[in-house]
Amino acid sequence: xxxxxxxxxxxxxxxxQQLKAVELNSDLQILNNAAVQFDTDLPEFRTMSGVTIHKxxxxxxxxxxxxxxxxxxxxxxLKIAGVDFSRVASLSGTAQQHGSVYWQKGVHQKxxxxxxxxxxxxxxxxxFSLADxxxxxxxxxxxxxxQLENAVGxxxxxxEITGSRAYERFTGSQIAKVYxxxxxxxxxxxxxxxxxxxxxxxxxxDYAPIDYADASGxxxxxxxxxxxxxxxxxxxxxxxxxxxxxxxxxxxxxxxxSKFYVERFGFNPQCRVIAFTGDNPASxxxxxxxxxxxxxxxxxxxxxxxxxxxxxxILEGHILSSPIDKDGYMALLCFKNGSLTRxxxxxxxxxxxxxxxxxxxxxxxxxxxxxxxxYYDIQEIIPSVKGDYRVNKANVQLSxxxxxxxxxxxxxxxxxxxxxxxxxxxxxxxxxxxxxFATGGASNNSAILQVLxxxxxxxxxxxxxxxxxxxxxxxxAKYGLVRSDTSFAEMTQNLPPPxxxxxxxxxxxxxxxxxxxxxxxxxxxxxxxx
Ligand SMILES: Nc1ncnc2c1ncn2[C@@H]1O[C@H](COP(=O)(O)OP(=O)(O)O)[C@@H](O)[C@H]1O
Ligand SMILES: O=C(CO)[C@@H](O)[C@H](O)COP(=O)(O)O
Numbered sequence: 275x276x277x278x279x280x281x282x283x284x285x286x287x288x289x290x291q292q293l294k295a296v297e298l299n300s301d302l303q304i305l306n307n308a309a310v311q312f313d314t315d316l317p318e319f320r321t322m323s324g325v326t327i328h329k330x331x332x333x334x335x336x337x338x339x340x341x342x343x344x345x346x347x348x349x350x351x352l353k354i355a356g357v358d359f360s361r362v363a364s365l366s367g368t369a370q371q372h373g374s375v376y377w378q379k380g381v382h383q384k385x386x387x388x389x390x391x392x393x394x395x396x397x398x399x400x401x402f403s404l405a406d407x408x409x410x411x412x413x414x415x416x417x418x419x420x421q422l423e424n425a426v427g428x429x430x431x432x433x434e435i436t437g438s439r440a441y442e443r444f445t446g447s448q449i450a451k452v453y454x455x456x457x458x459x460x461x462x463x464x465x466x467x468x469x470x471x472x473x474x475x476x477x478x479x480d481y482a483p484i485d486y487a488d489a490s491g492x493x494x495x496x497x498x499x500x501x502x503x504x505x506x507x508x509x510x511x512x513x514x515x516x517x518x519x520x521x522x523x524x525x526x527x528x529x530x531x532s533k534f535y536v537e538r539f540g541f542n543p544q545c546r547v548i549a550f551t552g553d554n555p556a557s558x559x560x561x562x563x564x565x566x567x568x569x570x571x572x573x574x575x576x577x578x579x580x581x582x583x584x585x586x587x588i589l590e591g592h593i594l595s596s597p598i599d600k601d602g603y604m605a606l607l608c609f610k611n612g613s614l615t616r617x618x619x620x621x622x623x624x625x626x627x628x629x630x631x632x633x634x635x636x637x638x639x640x641x642x643x644x645x646x647x648x649y650y651d652i653q654e655i656i657p658s659v660k661g662d663y664r665v666n667k668a669n670v671q672l673s674x675x676x677x678x679x680x681x682x683x684x685x686x687x688x689x690x691x692x693x694x695x696x697x698x699x700x701x702x703x704x705x706x707x708x709x710x711f712a713t714g715g716a717s718n719n720s721a722i723l724q725v726l727x728x729x730x731x732x733x734x735x736x737x738x739x740x741x742x743x744x745x746x747x748x749x750x751a752k753y754g755l756v757r758s759d760t761s762f763a764e765m766t767q768n769l770p771p772p773x774x775x776x777x778x779x780x781x782x783x784x785x786x787x788x789x790x791x792x793x794x795x796x797x798x799x800x801x802x803x804x
Contacts, residue, residue, distance in 0.1 A: 282357075285748025286348075286367035287741060288473050289553055290336075290409070290574040291324040293344040294741060297357050298748045302769055304739060308351035310344040312336075319343075323574065323614055325411060332414040332442075332653070335406035338375050341469070343395040345476060349539055359541045365477065365531070366548035366751035368556035368743045369469035370574075371491045372443045373409035376402055376452065377465040377472075377481070385479050390537035394476065403462040404452065407469070410443045410575070411610060413653045418447035418454070422493060425509030429589060435506070437490050437497040437585060437593035437603075441655065446493035446510050453511035466517045468492070474550035479532025482547075485524040486595040487555035487604075495521060497585055497593060500600070524551045524597035525754045548754030553743040554579055554606050555597035559753075560746025561711045561737060562766055568702065568709070570693065570726060570734075571742075572716035576612035578693050579604050580702070590656050591700055597746075598753065598762050607696050609689070611650045613716055618651060619685045623678040632721035634679040635686060640728055641785040643667065645675060646792060647684030648692065648800075656696050657797045665796060686722055690729035691786070691793040698790070708732040711772060713742040723775050728782040729789075735772035 282305060287294045294309040310316070312324040319340040320326070326335050353359070381401045388397055408414075419440035423429045429439035440447060445468065453460040465481045468489075474482035489495040494510065496503045500521060507514050522528075526549045535541040554577050561569050563581050571577045582603040585593045596602030624630035644667025653660045664672045664684060675681045694704075710732050716722055717740050727734040739745050753762055 280361050281363035282361045283748050283751040284357075284362050284365035285744050285746070285751055286365065286473065286550075287553065287556070287744035287747060288341055288367065288369035288469055289743065290370045293341065293348050294744050295348055295352055296739070296741075296744050296748050297352070297362075298752070300752075302749060302752065302766065306352065306355045306357050307744075308348055308355050310348045310351065312340055312344060315347060316340055316343055325409060326406065327411075330414065332412065334409055334411035334413075336373070336409050337405060338402050338407045338472070339395055339399065339405065341473070342398050342476065343393075345473070346393045346395055353539065359535070359539045362541060362545050364527075364546040364548055364751040364755045366747045366754060367470065367473050367550040368553045368747040369473055369550060370410055371468075371488060371552035371554060372445055372448070373407050373469040374445050374448050375407050375467045375469060375472035376404040376459060376463045377467065378403040379462055379464045381464060382481060385475065385481070386532070388479060388532065388534035390534055394534075403459045404456070408448045408451075409469075411652065412448065413442040415442045415447035415451045418450040421450065422446055422506060422509050426505055430587065432493065432506075433589055434587055435496050435503050436493050438493060438591075439589050440493055444491060444493040446506060449514060450510045460511060463517060465519065466514070468552070470550040470552055474528065474547060477531055477535065477547045478529050479534060480529070481519060482528055483519050483522045483526070483549065485526065485549040485551045485597070486521055486600060487524045487597040488552035489521040490594040491552055491592065497595060497603075500595065522549055523600040524549055524555065524595075525750060525757055527754050546755060548751050550747070551597045551750070552594075555594060555604065556743040556746035556750065557713055558604055558746065559597055559749050559762075560742030560744070561713060562769070563711065566707060566709070567711055568697065568730075569711045569713065571714040572612060572712065572722070573714035574613055576609040576689065576693070577606060578697055579606040586701070588700060590696060597750065605700055607693065607700065608655055609692065610652055610654055612689075613714075615649050615651050616685065616716065619649065619681060623682055628719060631682060632719065634682040635721045635725070638679045638683040640779060640781065641789065642680055642683045642687060645680050645684055646688060646691075646789065646796060647675070647681070648688045648793075648796065649685050657801060659797070659800055663796065663800050669792065669795070686725045687729065687789070688793070690726050691790055694729055694786070695790050695793055704730055704732055710734045712736050712775065713740060715740065720775060727776040727778045729786045731778045731783040731786065733774055733778065734776045736775045737772055738770055
């Protein structure tokens with residue numbers, strides 16, 4: 275075997291509930307993987323599902339040192355799993371989007387001189403001016419969102435510049451909140467990273483730049499020029515540009531892995547680090563989506579996304595820069611109440627068993643006898659609603675359904691009816707050639723996927739690995755090295771094709787097209803009641 279054939283590529287995924295990594299060979303086949311679960315492997319940080327929900331119910335953070343410690347642990351686990359770090363030609367990674375990390379003044383030097391005989395978390399204990407990073411579940415910045423929209427002339431204008439109207443979890447309003455409520459922290463901050471660029475910084479031993487795709491989830495970058503918008507920066511906080519650095523294309527080859535990894539884990543000093551990006555952009559890479567395909571990710575959050583050639587002005591949802599083509603775009607819808615809400619209903623109905631949950635789901639007919647429900651444990655993004663709402667066939671609101679099986683089907687149907695309704699609002703038209711690509715933890719559940727196929731009246735496909743974000747970041751690791759000689763399509767052409775998981779039932783459209791309209795009416799009704 276030539277030296278080139280022996281090369282491997284690593285992809286890391288700093289997602290909400292866990293840190294995972296995968297090793298691929300040069301044909302992009304999976305060799306090894308490992309994971310660290312935040313709640314159970316690192317109980318000392320006392321997170322629930324990877325996060326801390328504060329007393330106000332709107333502020334949601336995660337301890338930044340937990341992510342550092344998870345990396346120490348994960349690298350050991352990868353070694354035990356059989357990864358030979360000396361063969362790794364390049365690595366890249368991905369992270370939950372929007373969250374921000376605040377590096378303390380003077381840490382730059384520390385990052386460059388990490389000691390190989392000590393744990394990372396030990397050396398970076400005092401590295402952060404804010405110990406708890408705001409993350410994507412946070413919804414505490416309504417006031418700052420208003421300020422950003424006012425500064426540019428309204429929500430439409432902000433969406434036109436950045437790809438999104440102001441959203442509470444987006445980083446611009448989060449930084450503004452830190453500046454307004456914790457001035458000492460802000461003044462003591464040398465650099466602000468996204469979680470993706472923070473993780474990349476740990477590998478390069480220097481502050482890593484933010485990539486275009488994840489930068490478009492901040493409400494601060496001009497989506498067309500890929501530069502920070504001076505008008506918006508001014509409204510966020512003073513001197514913020516110097517703290518952010520300059521954004522770069524997502525496949526940028528940032529530099530070699532730092533000496534720490536060479537000396538502690540035996541990485542080759544030539545191993546390159548490719549920019550890290552957000553988990554939804556990385557998932558788009560991992561799924562190798564074609565025009566017209568729709569991706570549905572069923573992770574902690576549920577998301578729906580697709581590739582776009584040109585940006586468009588939308589007020590519900592987001593337009594992001596594409597992670598593989600700096601002139602391309604992607605559209606993204608995010609739903610906060612995904613897997614954790616499914617877990618809540620599973621636990622209340624069948625005490626934690628997905629098998630029993632599926633039996634209940636399969637025992638009810640499509641359309642659920644006309645019953646319908648929407649379940650939002652935390653303030654949803656679209657629609658902006660919290661609480662559980664149930665209606666019967668006559669659209670009369672009920673406080674509960676009279677059977678567990680109706681509850682289970684109402685939850686899953688309601689979640690997918692919402693996705694279809696907002697996707698249609700985005701301009702998606704479902705047709706004969708539409709293919710849905712499912713990914714994320716719940717895409718391992720074929721009973722749930724069958725409802726997805728039925729509600730969208732389209733076939734659902736899955737890929738070799740259910741974590742397309744992690745896989746996508748490992749593809750990006752290789753793409754960042756070879757892109758001057760080969761296109762992404764060529765690089766991935768020999769990968770196994772997606773597998774058909776479910777086809778829609780014959781009566782699917784007849785049942786669900788009217789239910790989408792009933793879903794819209796229900797949401798209108800709920801929002802009018804508020
Ligand atoms: N068989 C299953 N059926 C439904 N959901 C599942 C199943 N297995 C795992 N999950 C869900 O997957 C979620 C984690 O998904 P994952 O994509 O790994 O999340 P993230 O990357 O956001 O941390 C868990 O919260 C769990 O509820
Ligand atoms: O906020 C968003 C996207 O806008 C979320 O999708 C986060 O990126 C979290 O991802 P997961 O941990 O659920 O994969």
